[in-house]
Amino acid sequence: MKKTVSDEKRFIAIATVILVVISIVALFPMILLVVASFTDENELITNGYQILPKKLSLEAYTYNWNNRCRNRIKRATDNFDRISDGTKNIQI
Numbered sequence: 001m002k003k004t005v006s007d008e009k010r011f012i013a014i015a016t017v018i019l020v021v022i023s024i025v026a027l028f029p030m031i032l033l034v035v036a037s038f039t040d041e042n043e044l045i046t047n048g049y050q051i052l053p054k055k056l057s058l059e060a061y062t063y064n065w066n067n068r069c070r071n072r073i074k075r076a077t078d079n080f081d082r083i084s085d086g087t088k089n090i091q092i
Helices: 005-037 041-047 059-085
Strands: none
Touching: none
């Protein structure tokens, strides 16, 4: 059977719709994860996960940033103590 131009256009349209749906299904969890990371903790507890939260917060990022800095300072001081004690077991 010979394909006509309309059959080819129909195939492209159907394939495009299918790929758009698959893309949305694949990207939705990632978008929800990013939005949830900026959502206030109490808002998540009361209303659950939402694409458009009512209250945004950077609390999770400030907590992680502060702990990361605190852990690096602790490791640096521990390494300095090991060097001054004469031990060679240094963590990086």
